[in-house]
Amino acid sequence: MKLKISLIICTYQRPDAITRLIASVKSQSRCPDQMIIVDGSQDQKTKDRLGEIEIANLKYFQVSDGDRGLTKQRNYGISKVSDDIDIVAFLDDDVVLNLDYFERLLETYVNYPDAMGVGGYITNEVVWEKTHHIEENDIRNFYFDGYRRKESSRYKLRRELGLVQKEPPGFYPDFGHGRSIGFLPPSGKIYQTETLMGGVSSFPLHVLKEHKFSEYFKGYGLYEDADFSLRLSKLGNLYVNTAAQLEHHHDASGRPNSYKYGKMVVRNGWYVWRVKNPDPTLRDRLKWYQITLLLIAIRCVNIVTTQERRSAFQEMMGRLTGMFSLIGNKPSSTQTYTCLNICKVLK
Structure with a gap:
């Protein structure tokens, strides 16, 4: 049919x-x-x-x-x-x-x-190359299924600090911050x-x-x-x-400004993490916040290392604001947890 x-x-x-x-x-x-x-x-x-x-x-x-x-x-x-x-x-x-x-x-x-x-x-967003050889301890590249791509600075740091996931791309670790499906070759x-x-x-x-x-x-x-x-x-x-x-082909029209984007990254990222893991362990919580702070620090460094200094500063401030807003104003998760409980019953 x-x-x-x-x-x-x-x-x-x-x-x-x-x-x-x-x-x-x-x-x-x-x-x-x-x-x-x-x-x-x-x-x-x-x-x-x-x-x-x-x-x-x-x-x-x-x-x-x-x-x-x-x-x-x-x-x-x-x-x-x-x-x-x-x-x-x-x-x-x-x-x-x-x-x-x-x-x-x-x-x-x-x-x-x-x-x-x-x-x-x-x-058209990532350059991949085929390879049959995986170099051990190579943090410059990400390898998957016979291909490799250049590793970004944020993932190089995460790998050095032991904050990178073991799950394949497209799967969310319990501490969130997973590799997206853009890491599939x-x-x-x-x-x-x-x-x-x-x-x-x-x-x-x-x-x-x-x-x-x-x-x-x-x-x-x-x-x-x-x-x-x-x-x-x-x-x-x-x-x-x-x-x-x-x-x-990214079109800038209709996108939020860098400050709002940075704030959304943190708050929406927290929300999605709790969809995956509504009851995280202390270790998972610490990792989520460690990675969030690391990404804020990277955007701070970008203020002096990139030409888009104003945008980097605004996004950094947005992420920082989003981070502090979680202390007393976490995103509402009642609907999310209800959906997850229904899923468990049906499964």
Whole structure:
């Protein structure tokens, strides 16, 4: 049976970016059966631009304040999906797809019918090289499945300090701060994971009817995808197909300023860590705070080592503010723990 797929694109003030994305969607070897655009823009530029494009099965919705924000727009889009759809894909508005993206994505569900979700793979953010030789104690490179990539300064320090995870990429350690699926190589293989990137993800419609994106993550979101996929991983398996490829061309429009971003990194990071581990040990707590402080220190050093000094300073201050705010004002986790308890009962 041929699986039917709907594509949801949530956008905000990015008419140029979404135009590039739609051009790559129209060129697909397997086009979506339905496309839903949920536009949170506060002007008509995106609507006017889309009016110039001819594309079948397109539904456009411009939402008001009550439904504006990434998780709210995703939940809104889910409510507009046709009942005969099997799979719902989400894409950030600033990506460009390889020609067979949806074909590869759907093949994953055929090969893994148990999948609670499947993610695609971004090709233009990291340089990988094949290697059959792993150098012991090499902290300059990260090795995985016959490939290697340059290790960032933050991970070099974490490895030196014994603060790096043992779990594979895409799995969250009990102290949080795990390696993302960006640490999976472009092998063309399908990897099981615990987290997916929301802007290159997909889920069966029946899953999305039962589980919604948390509206705790207001506006831009940030880690909303980790929250959602970690909750789903309590119920079933998630996969990343590194053959379902696309490029991510970061668009600065609609992003929060560096101070707000830094604060969100810490507070939302704490929230997601507690989704994974609602009752951490003292050792796990210490590691989470040690790594958080280390990352703040790195951004502090960046004030004098990079050209983006103002941005580094603002982000450092945002992270520091977020850190101190946890003392007396931790993110509300009642809904999170309730979801986890339900997952345990069902499992």
